[in-house]
Amino acid sequence: MPGRGIPYPAGDPDLPPPAEQAWRRRLVQRALEAVTTAIERPTIFDVREEAHA
Amino acid sequence: MRIVHYVNQFYAGLGGEEAAGSGPRVLDGTVGPGRLLAQLLGDAHQIVATIVCGDDYAASTDAAAAELLEMTRDAGAELLVAGPAFGSGRYGLACARLVAAAQAAGLPALAAMHPDNPGLTEAGAAPVVAAGATSRQMRPTLQTVAAAIEKLATGATLTVADGRVARAARTGRLVEQRAAARAVELVLRRLAGERDLTEVPIGGFDVVAPSAPVEAAASATIALVTEGAVVPAGNPDRLESARATRWLRYPIEGIDSLASGEWESVDGGFATTAANADPNRVLPLDAARTLEREGTIGRLHNEFLVTVGNGTPVATARRFGVEWAAELRKAGVQAAILTAT
Missing domain, CATH: 3.40.50 (Rossmann fold)
Known part of the structure; x- marks a missing residue:
């Protein structure tokens, strides 16, 4: 899963705090989808981009 | 005997x-x-x-x-x-x-x-x-x-x-041709089809078999782990900022979020300003805790494992991986989310 950046894989200081927290929540949710998915070959799990609230 | x-x-x-x-x-x-x-x-x-x-x-x-x-x-x-x-x-x-x-x-x-x-x-x-x-x-x-x-x-x-295996000692020796001449000769021989010739053999990459998926996150115990060097403020256990020789564990029972000033990253490989302003940016405890409370995560493991990935040799990292897997399995954890910096 691509993170947001090397110094903040699970955050983004450029976002306003509520949007950053929402993004982090989606990141962890996506990670949970990844660990419940059967993997057969290298697979990238992107966090689906949604409009920053 | x-x-x-x-x-x-x-x-x-x-x-x-x-x-x-x-x-x-x-x-x-x-x-x-x-x-x-x-x-x-x-x-x-x-x-x-x-x-x-x-x-x-x-x-x-x-x-x-x-x-x-x-x-x-x-x-x-x-x-x-x-x-x-x-x-x-x-x-x-x-x-x-x-x-x-x-x-x-x-x-x-x-x-x-x-x-x-x-x-x-x-x-x-x-x-x-x-x-x-x-x-x-x-x-x-x-x-x-x-x-x-x-x-x-x-x-x-x-x-x-x-059949003894160990790191072989490197010893110096004199060769007849200087490096430039050897390099040209090597290129020519490789172009002629001897594809594997080298003076600097490089270790291959191993293949990691993916684990079977967790059935449902809502009934699983999930651990957070990181190589982003998140430690209690002041780094009381002296985790290295580079070239780790060990890993640490910290309890997070009853903690909802990694507060700035109480936790910090001591990673020497990137500017830690943003991480230290909000350590959840490296170890997403706040979001994971919320998802646990809402029932999306069955249970969050009661401690996180941490080391520093900065400049850490692959052999050391592989050993940490084996130790973490054994540790988490023993604790009844079904999956881990590793954040990497």
Whole structure:
């Protein structure tokens, strides 16, 4: 899963705090989808981009 | 010689992963691969006892090597033989630590494992001979082990010719041509079809088999782990900021979020300003806790594991990975989310 950046894989200081927290929540949710998915070959799990609230 | 043989729970026939947490025990005589080894050794040497331990226990219990060594001594060993562990990481670590402890305590010891086994670097002064990658190479591996035992019994030291594996020392020598000329010659020969020629052999990349998926996150225990060096403010346990030699664990029971000022990253590989302003940016505890409360995560593991990935050698990182997996499995964790910086 691509993170947001090397110094903040699970955050983004450029976002306003509520949007950053929402993004982090989606990141962890996506990670949970990844660990419940059967993997057969290298697979990238992107966090689906949604409009920053 | 009186030999004590060390094997894991699988080769002792006690079970697979479900028995990996079982503690040390002593069995009389030979068990599993020890039978073939005894045959190959003939009458000159006798395997008097087999020490068995579960892989998770052996790889994640600090006192395991000392406990196993004591049992080995009690069984009257003149030589300890551990493995072969083939490519199995936890088993390899267990064998390596045990033979290192034995050799350091003055008991001759020998281990066998595949040269890529992450345990290899833990064997200390004890000799390790090469095993195949899997147990399909059991017989040739045990032939190497038996020959090594014969040689050790004469008081000789094992060398590369005996199948001994270790980092080879680099020695200087003079060559006739300067580097530029050799490089051009190398390019020409490679263009002519000798594709594998090199003066600098580089280790290959291993293949990681993906684990089976967790059935449902809502009923699983999930751990957060990171190589982003998140530690309590002030770094009381002195985690390195680069080239880690160890990893740490911190309890997060009852903590909803990693507060700035209470936690920080000591990673020396990036600017930690943003991480220290909100450490959840490296270890997403706040979001994971919310999802646990809402029932999306069954249970969040009550501690997180941490090291620093900055400049840490792959061999060390592989060993941490094996130790973390054993640790988390022992704690009943089904999946881990690793954030990497």
